[in-house]
Amino acid sequence: MMKSIHKPIVLSICICLAIIGMLILSFCLGTTYYSVQEVLGAFFHYRNTESQNIIRDIRVPRELGALLVGAALACSGAIMQGVTKNALADPALLGLNAGAAMMISVTMALFRETNFLWLMIAGFLGAVLGGTLVMVIGSSRRGGFNTMRIVLAGAAISALLTALAEGIALLFRLNQSITFWSAGGVAGTTWQQLAYAAPVILMIIIVASLTGRQLTALSLGEEMAQGLGVNTHRIRILFSVMTMLLAGVAVSLVGSLAFVGLMIPHIVRLLIGTDYRLIVPFSALLGGLSIVAADTLARLAGESPLGAIISIVGVPFFIYLVRKDGKLL
Template sequence: MKKINSVPTFILCLSPLLIVATIVLSILYGAKNIDVGTIWDALFYYDADNVDHAIIRTSRLPRVIGALLVGAFLAISGALMQGMTRNYLASPSIMGVSDGSAFVITLCMVFAPSMSNIQLIIYSMIGSAIGAGIVFGFGSLLRNGLSPVRLAIIGTVIGTFLSSVSAAIASYFQVSQHISFWYNARLHQVDTEMLKLIVPFGLIGVILALTLSKSITILSLGEEVSINLGQRTKLVKVMSILSVVLLTGTAVALVGKIGFVGLIIPHITRFIVGIDYKWVIPCAGVIGGVFLALCDVISRFMNYPFETPIGVVTALIGIPFFLYLIRTRGGERHA
């Protein structure tokens, strides 16, 4: 009889309740507090003339759904990258994936400002692939360049370079205000049409990640072990990168760059559920989504009634965690 892993099963069974509670909490609190009865009426008895109903339908609901999806996408991307590379510092924000996406979006804003939302999503994914390719390309050329700390340094340098070039281009062509959205992660400006468009791409990325979960578990034990077990490691890595590109590209296209979610959530998830990626990937998605949505709620009260950028909240949690990993793990790869 197959043994059931109780902790991840409990998390996944509890996830619908967690998600609903997070949605309600996010809609309730903000610059204007809204009661539960109004939320119910807005969802099931919508009155277009009611201001609170309009706020819920057009602002707060898309905002929390966007936060849940983006948090899940980034957490799953980080889990895939850490498992695939055996690098405990790997994440979309550190390895240049998010920066590459934002860089290509900047070019699109300058040279193709009238492009459609679907084109923006596609270009964002292309940018994610370019950013990851540059970072891992440099890492493979340098001695010990693929070690965790060195790869993190390369990723940070490349990411900073791409951000600086983007800022220079935006300033020269006077589109800085349009570009700021993708560098400051304004969840309150989630476009409902874009939100609908990213779901199919994100779903493909999640399904691909879940399909690869067994292979990632084996690959995380080491390349030699993986090859000895008959795994086609190059194919697994290519498909994993494709999933990361889909997930990160759609996340950046929707809300812009958000750091540290893809770094810290996979570690927390592995600590809770173990190293089997069959459980790590779906649980990371749930925890990442709820985490980012709750960070968004916190951001509304740090400087009330003004909102603090969500990146500040994730950085306050992520930077100490990042330093802790470097201090405790040194330059070693995780097992």
């Protein structure tokens, strides 16, 4: 009993220490290397030098953005997998990211000088559109939800919405901006963007963690959840809105990134079990760590697309899950 209590505590401390270490490493590495002393000096002994300004205004918001996006996508995937009972659920694979990117491209085309808050709202509305289309199409036949049908519907809707986004980019000459959303990346993240995105992401993670018991019950099945006194209809709507908000904010911040929401929750369940009161916060921590690490590798590889770095691991993981019928082991 004591081991089961201590394990999440020890694991959370280890992941938090790894996050701190990876953040410091990411602040040091890049086209110009800065020592740990220079990085710490930018925080505690600020002298308004060029190196300190680069660290404080470029590298720090970039990596904090990576941390937030990783947490948002991983939590979104964990919640989606619990709500739909679909082991292959992921915001990108089920149309949320493509819908968010499409609506963001529409907003950028119509309002060239729009601020980040409106992009966040557009991302949420697009995620609602993409997710709704996938769920309606994927569950339209008799028998309701089917794992492979949902995945196929997600692939089709994602392709359609991505094509629409690219068509809008061509029509309104937004090619360079839309290429960024397609490839995914945290370069250019600003403190102002973080000020809008961080409260939304953190609030949803906290609420999802506090309501994790209901999500655990829902993941066991409709009848089981109702027997435990859970209002399944209301809870399903609440968690669906959470996933769409997380996906919309993440896409508005860094563009479309796939496989994070698919991989991380499976790894977390392997480490700590099936209780969503633990799965959600641990997914946030491990998701944040993974994106910070991936962005550091992308920067060392000459600013390679972040989405490509993640896909190197994500595609084989997805194929493995499909072959194992959604089971990691």
